[in-house]
Each structure stands twice: as C-alpha cells, then as structure tokens.
Amino acid sequence: MKTVLVVDDEPTIRALVNAILDGSGVRTLEAADGPEALDMARRYQPDLVLLDVVMPRMDGFAVCQRMKAEKSMARTPVLLLTALAQESDHQRARRAGADGIVQKPFSPAVLRARVDSMLDGGKKG
Amino acid sequence: MRGKAAATPTPLSLDPLLLSRNGQPWQERIELVRLTARTQALYCSAVQIFAATTPESLYEAVLSAVWSLVRVDLAALFLIRDKDGRPACRALRVGRSTVVFDAAEAPTTAFADAALAATAPLMVEAPDPLLRDLPSSFNGARAPAVLLAVPVRSGSEDLGLLVVGRRMGFPFSPDQVDLLQGLADQTSLALEKLRVVAAAAEQGRRAQELVSIASHELRTPLTALQGFSELLLSREVSEEVQKSWISLINQESVRLGALISELLDLTRLESGRVNLNLEPVNLRDVAEHVVSLWRGDGRRSRMSIRFQAGVPCLRADVCKLTRVLANLVGNAVNYSPPGAPIRIEAAPHCLARPSTVHLGPPGSEGAPCPAGASIAVRDRGAGISQEDQARVFQPFYRAAPLEGEGSAGPAGRPSGTGLGLTIARRLVEWHGGLIWVESCLGKGSTFGFCLPLASPQRSASDSTLSPGAIS
Numbered sequence: 145m146k147t148v149l150v151v152d153d154e155p156t157i158r159a160l161v162n163a164i165l166d167g168s169g170v171r172t173l174e175a176a177d178g179p180e181a182l183d184m185a186r187r188y189q190p191d192l193v194l195l196d197v198v199m200p201r202m203d204g205f206a207v208c209q210r211m212k213a214e215k216s217m218a219r220t221p222v223l224l225l226t227a228l229a230q231e232s233d234h235q236r237a238r239r240a241g242a243d244g245i246v247q248k249p250f251s252p253a254v255l256r257a258r259v260d261s262m263l264d265g266g267k268k269g
Numbered sequence: 270m271r272g273k274a275a276a277t278p279t280p281l282s283l284d285p286l287l288l289s290r291n292g293q294p295w296q297e298r299i300e301l302v303r304l305t306a307r308t309q310a311l312y313c314s315a316v317q318i319f320a321a322t323t324p325e326s327l328y329e330a331v332l333s334a335v336w337s338l339v340r341v342d343l344a345a346l347f348l349i350r351d352k353d354g355r356p357a358c359r360a361l362r363v364g365r366s367t368v369v370f371d372a373a374e375a376p377t378t379a380f381a382d383a384a385l386a387a388t389a390p391l392m393v394e395a396p397d398p399l400l401r402d403l404p405s406s407f408n409g410a411r412a413p414a415v416l417l418a419v420p421v422r423s424g425s426e427d428l429g430l431l432v433v434g435r436r437m438g439f440p441f442s443p444d445q446v447d448l449l450q451g452l453a454d455q456t457s458l459a460l461e462k463l464r465v466v467a468a469a470a471e472q473g474r475r476a477q478e479l480v481s482i483a484s485h486e487l488r489t490p491l492t493a494l495q496g497f498s499e500l501l502l503s504r505e506v507s508e509e510v511q512k513s514w515i516s517l518i519n520q521e522s523v524r525l526g527a528l529i530s531e532l533l534d535l536t537r538l539e540s541g542r543v544n545l546n547l548e549p550v551n552l553r554d555v556a557e558h559v560v561s562l563w564r565g566d567g568r569r570s571r572m573s574i575r576f577q578a579g580v581p582c583l584r585a586d587v588c589k590l591t592r593v594l595a596n597l598v599g600n601a602v603n604y605s606p607p608g609a610p611i612r613i614e615a616a617p618h619c620l621a622r623p624s625t626v627h628l629g630p631p632g633s634e635g636a637p638c639p640a641g642a643s644i645a646v647r648d649r650g651a652g653i654s655q656e657d658q659a660r661v662f663q664p665f666y667r668a669a670p671l672e673g674e675g676s677a678g679p680a681g682r683p684s685g686t687g688l689g690l691t692i693a694r695r696l697v698e699w700h701g702g703l704i705w706v707e708s709c710l711g712k713g714s715t716f717g718f719c720l721p722l723a724s725p726q727r728s729a730s731d732s733t734l735s736p737g738a739i740s
Contacts, residue, residue, distance in 0.1 A: 154489055156517055160496040163514070198485060227488035230481070249492035252499050 146263050147188060149173045151181040151207070152196035152225065157248075161194060161225075164252040165259065178202025182210055185217050192262050195242075197226040197233070205240040212241035221262050225250070310338050311451055318452075318459045325369050327463060328360035331456050332367050335433060338452070339445050343413055343434035346456070347381045349427055351636075356381040356430050378402045384418030384430050390446050392417045395438055414438035419446065421453045421460070428457050475539060482665050483532055486687065490521040490528070524686070531688040535664065538695035545586040545699060547724060552580055552644055555587065556613045559594045563602065571608065572598070577616040580642050584723040589696045596689040597646040597716045604714070605650035612647045619719050620645045627703035627719065628662060628694060638719050639702060645717030653708040661706060662694045693718075700724040 148170050150161045158174050165172055173188055175181035177199050185193060193211065197204035204224055211217040224237050227248040237245050244262065246255055314334030321327035328346050335344040343363050347356035350372065357375035361368045370376065380399040384391040393399050395414040413434030421429040431453040433441070441449075497514040500506075506514075537543055556574045563572065594613070601611045614620060619640040621627065627638055653661060660666045665687035697704045697718045708714035 154493075156493045156521060157489065159517060160493055160500075163500055164496065227485040227492070229484060229488075248488045249495040252496050252503070 145169060145171050146191040147171045147173060148259065148263075149175060149181065149184055149188070149190040149193045151175045151178075151193065151199075151204070153177055153199040154196070157196065157225070160252075161255070164255055168256065168260070170259075170263065178204070178207040181207050185211060185220065186214070189216070190220060192259060193220060193222045194259070195222055195224050197224055197228055197237075205236050208237075208240040208242050221265075223258060223262060225255075307338075307448060311448070311455075314338065314452060315455045318455050319462065321459060321463070322466075324359075324463060327456075327459050328369055329367050331431070331452065331459075332360055332362040334452055334455075335431070335449065336362060338448055339433060339441075340435070341433040342436045343416075343432075345432040346421075346429065347418075347432060348375075348421075348429035348460075349385075350375065356385050358432075359429075380416055381418065381430055381432065384432070385420070385427060387418075388420065388427075390417065390419045390450065392441060392446075394440060412436075415440055417441045417446065417449065419450045419453045421457045423457045423461055428460055431456060472539070476536075479532075479535065479539065479664055483528075486528060486665055487525070490525040493521040494518055494525070528686045528688075531686045531692060535688055535692055535695065538692065538699065543699055545589065545724060547584050547586060549582050550585045550587045550590060551582055552576070552590075552615050552642060555591050555594055556615065556644070558591060559598050560613070562595060563598070572611045572613065574613045576614070579617040580615045581617055581722060583642055583720055585700055585720060586724070590700070590720075593693040593696050593718065594644065594646070596693045600689065600716065601646050601648035601650065601714070605648045609649045609713075613644065614647065614717075615642060615644045617642055619643045620715075620717050621705045621719070622707060625705050625707055627705045629703045630698045636703070639721040640719035641722030643717060643719040645715050647713065647715045649713040652710040652712050653706070653714055654710055658706050658708055662690050662704065664688055664691045666690075690716075 146169070148165060150158050150172055151174075152158050152161070153176050155176075158176075162172050162174070170191075173184055173190060175184050178201055181193070181195065184190075195204045195207060204226070208222050208224070211220060211222060221243040222241070223244045223246060224242045225246050225248060226233065226237070229247065234245060244258060246258055314330075314337070317330045318327065318334060321330050331346055332344045335341060343361070345358050345361045348359045349355070350357045355377050357370070357372070357377050358381070359370055359372070359375050361370070378399075379402040380393065383399060393416050400412055400414070400416055413436055415438055416432065416434045418430045418432045420427060421431055431449055433449060435441075497518050501511065501514055553574070553576055556576075560572045560574060598611065598613065605611060617640075619638045620643040621638070627636070629636055657666075694704045697720070700720050701724050702718050702720040704716070704718040706714060706716050
C-alpha cells in the first residue's frame with residue numbers, strides 16, 4: 145500500500161484530504177508543521193507528500209527545499225497545496241523543487257486525480 | 270474689453286515721484302532689479318525643492334539653492350531626530366559636493382542646539398566657541414568665522430535648522446537672513462509634502478498587503494466548504510460521517526463570516542473611517558464588564574482585577590476600549606493552561622518596563638508614552654518568543670497552539686481570525702494611545718496599552734465599527 149504524507153497546519157484541511165483519499169487504497173500520515181513533516185518523511189519514506197505552504201515555524205517552500213536536498217527524500221514527489229495565488233509564489237515553488245501545485249480551494253476530484261497520477265509515476269510499486 | 274484692459278496691473282512699475290529725487294531713481298532701480306532677481310531665484314529654487322521626491326534629493330536641492338543665492342563656504346540642513354529631539358546634520362555642503370548623512374549617523378553640534386533653543390535666526394562670529402563645534406566632515410577645511418542658523422518650522426513644530434557659514438568674517442545682512450528664512454520655509458513645506466506622500470504610500474502598501482494576505486486566509490475555509498460539500502454530493506457515506514463533515518462545513522462557515530466581518534472592521538480602521546464616541550470612561554467598569562463576559566464559560570482561568578490608586582477617568586469610546594480589553598483577555602485565556610491566573614491591572618502611569626517598545630501608527634516611533642492611564646493583562650501562559658513579539662500585531666499572525674485541550678477551537682487550532690490584535694492596536698491608536706507586549710517563553714505574557722487622558726476627536730465620514738464578534 146502506498147503512503148501519502150499530508151502536511152497542513154489546518155486540521156480541517158488535513159481531515160478533508162484524508163476524506164478525499166479515503167477508499168483510494170493509500171495510507172495517509174499527517175504532520176501539522178514543517179519540522180514534523182521532515183521528521184515523518186525521513187522516518188516513513190512516503191510515496192508522495194502533499195504540502196501546505198503557509199505554516200508556522202517553517203513554510204512549505206523551505207520544507208520542500210530541505211527534502212529535495214536530502215538524499216533519502218530527494219526523489220519523493222512533492223505536491224504543494226497552496227492558497228497563495230501570485231505568479232511569484234508559483235515561481236518560488238518551482239525553485240524549491242516542487243513536482244506540482246494544486247491551488248486552494250480545490251475540487252476533491254481534481255486532487256484525487258493529481259494524487260493518482262503522481263503515485264502511478266512514482267518510484268515505488 | 271476696454272475695461273478689462275484698463276484693469277490689468279502693470280508689473281514692476283516705478284513711482285514717478287522717485288524720478289524727481291536727486292540720484293534716487295537709479296538706487297531704486299537697482300533695488301528693484303535686485304528684488305526681481307531674488308524673487309526669480311527664490312522661485313527657481315522653490316521649483317527644484319518641490320520637485321524633490323526623496324529626502325536625499327530634497328536635501329541636495331535645498332543646499333544647492335543656498336549655494337546659488339548667498340555667498341557661503343558651508344551650508345547644512347539639520348533635522349530634529351526622534352530619539353531625543355536634538356537637531357542632527359542630515360546634509361552638509363562644503364565646496365561642490367554635498368554629504369548626506371544616514372539618520373543614525375547624523376552628527377549634532379552645540380551650535381545647532383543653541384540655535385534651536387533660540388527659536389529665531391541665530392548668528393555667531395569668531396571667536397565664539399560655538400564655531401569650533403562642527404561636523405567631522407568639515408575636517409581639513411578652515412573653520413568658519415561666522416555661522417548663521419535659521420529655523421525650519423511647520424506651524425509651531427520645529428523641524429530643524431538651515432545653517433550657513435563663511436570663512437571670512439563678514440556677518441550676514443538682514444536681507445540675507447530674510448532670504449535664507451524664505452528657503453527654510455520652502456524646505457519645511459517640501460518636508461511636509463514628502464511626509465504626506467510617504468504616509469499615503471505606506472497606507473497603500475498596507476492595504477495591498479492586507480488584500481494579499483486576506484485572499485490567502487479566505488481560501489482556507491473556502492477549501493473546506495467546497496471540498497466537504499462536493500464529497501457529500503458525490504459519495505455514499507454513513508450518517509455519522511455525514512454529520513462530522515457537515516459540522517466541519519458549519520465551523521468553517523462561521524469562521525469565514527467572522528473573518529469577513531473583522532476584515533471589514535480593519536479596512537475601516539486602516540482607511541480612517543472611524544467615529545469615536547468620546548465620553549467619560551471609568552476603566553474599572555470596563556475591566557469588570559470584560560471579566561463578566563467570561564463568567565459561566567466554564568473556562569479554567571482565574572481572572573482578577575487590580576487597580577492602583579488614582580487611575581483617572583478618561584475621555585474615550587467605551588465600546589471600543591471594551592473590545593480591545595476583551596481581545597487581550599481572550600488571547601490570555603486561549604494561550605494559558607487551565608486554571609492559570611489572568612490579572613487585569615491598571616495604573617495612572619505606564620505599566621510597561623522602560624525598555625518595552627510601544628507601538629503606534631507609522632511615524633510615531635520613539636514617541637513618548639501618553640500614559641494618562643495604562644491597563645495591562647498578565648497571564649502565565651506559554652509566552653511568546655522575542656522574534657514573534659515583533660509580529661503578534663500583524664494581520665493574521667497566530668501563535669502555535671498550546672499542547673493539550675482547552676486552548677484551541679473545536680478543531681485544535683487557536684480560535685479567532687488572526688485579526689484581533691491588529692484591530693486592538695488600531696483602536697488604541699485611534700484613541701491616541703500606544704500598545705505593547707512583554708513576554709518570556711514558558712513564563713507568560715503581558716499585553717497592555719497606554720492612553721492619554723483625553724483621546725483626540727477624529728473626524729468621522731460614515732459609520733462606527735460594527736459590534737461584531739470579539740476574537
């Protein structure tokens with residue numbers, strides 16, 4: 145079973161993403177901020193990270209950059225879930241090494257489709 | 270048409286009587302030419318001074334104008350610095366080049382202090398000891414034998430001094446003093462213009478920033494609303510799951526409503542559309558009312574009120590002061606462990622430590638505390654780091670939640686919109702007051718504000734704040 149790490153400081157959004165992925169045959173893990181996300185990513189080696197951007201302590205761009213810089217996590221795909229709407233934010237996401245962006249608010253069907261396609265193209269079977 | 274032509278005044282006409290006096294007409298003509306040239310020069314300098322768009326270009330324009338209008342060997346512009354009210358040299362011209370000093374490095378001189386105290390043009394000549402106290406940038410040049418300072422003033426407010434000097438001991442004539450005073454007056458108008466332009470730019474920047482952050486904050490509850498409602502429409506789920514999703518939709522709708530309401534309040538405060546209903550306010554009544562809001566709430570916190578003797582009655586808006594205090598108490602409750610004491614204190618003087626930064630509107634940095642009365646809320650909660658203390662009054666800043674139950678909203682996140690402290694700060698500012706925070710991680714926080722005895726009456730263009738939820 146594939147593992148998806150859901151990182152968001154908003155418990156409601158974590159609950160939503162969990163509900164969207166429920167029944168899709170993936171296991172979900174949750175982290176509420178950047179340091180916790182890095183810790184869990186190292187420990188559980190997820191197949192995909194769904195990462196919020198604006199969070200206390202460490203933002204999603206920094207988390208993504210750290211992951212891509214660490215050998216054990218560099219190939220883990222990262223999909224940013226962000227409410228930031230500026231083009232400059234999207235450029236920052238690309239510079240941080242994000243593999244994709246989903247803009248909040250999103251449709252559950254759209255997120256599910258993006259997750260499925262990223263997991264299919266992932267490294268683990 | 271004829272009438273109109275007859276009414277046109279003849280500029281610069283000479284009194285015919287002058288022509289009959291012996292030798293007088295030429296002197297008068299010379300005087301007239303001199304006055305015309307001076308007026309033209311003043312006009313040209315005014316155009317250049319007003320065209321300046323930055324403080325640095327303004328300083329250069331002023332000193333260039335001095336250089337072209339009066340024969341001097343030194344010209345300097347001193348401006349009053351905030352921290353101690355002393356005049357500091359922001360620009361100095363000796364020869365062809367102008368040196369512009371950073372506000373933090375601008376030198377002061379005993380002559381400038383004396384000139385500011387004099388409140389009128391002050392001229393000193395050698396061997397006055399004040400002549401020896403000059404900015405170090407004057408190194409190498411021969412000290413002036415005569416120095417003149419004219420005040421740069423806006424109404425009754427001292428803005429600084431225009432200082433000129435000569436190496437040769439010719440004192441400045443009354444005429445030259447008048448001319449320099451004209452330049453100083455132009456300088457004060459141009460400084461005012463720059464101040465207004467900078468304030469408008471700052472207001473625009475803040476409004477833009479608020480829109481940008483607000484759009485982000487609004488998207489988060491919208492994501493939950495859209496997501497859960499689409500899931501409810503597209504999936505067959507148990508009644509229990511349905512209920513939990515509907516509960517989340519409800520929670521996020523309420524949050525969205527509160528957010529929009531507070532955003533509107535903040536927008537009104539930022540744009541100046543606020544009406545203070547000033548009346549005598551007893552702060553003890555305000556404190557007791559706020560504490561009563563939490564009675565029967567079942568919260569674990571124990572609140573107490575301690576007023577020092579002599580806390581005066583203020584002229585203020587009681588509803589808005591209540592909102593500020595309720596916000597501070599609400600935060601203390603949210604970020605304190607169950608049962609931890611929360612104390613509301615008031616005093617007829619500032620309750621903050623001398624080193625505590627008082628926050629006010631832009632440009633008020635370093636302003637003296639207006640403490641006709643001070644009120645503070647002390648908690649023994651989680652405390653705030655030094656770094657975060659600088660950010661707590663910014664829109665949408667929220668501290669990390671406390672560990673364990675009780676401090677957070679239904680979903681585990683601190684309740685509130687993240688705008689409460691920003692609104693509190695603006696409400697205090699509208700009263701002519703300053704807000705502050707002192708905190709130590711793990712030991713607790715004190716949020717307080719100091720108010721003048723009577724708040725300034727602001728003009729109101731439309732409405733008062735809505736009495737919306739206190740977060």
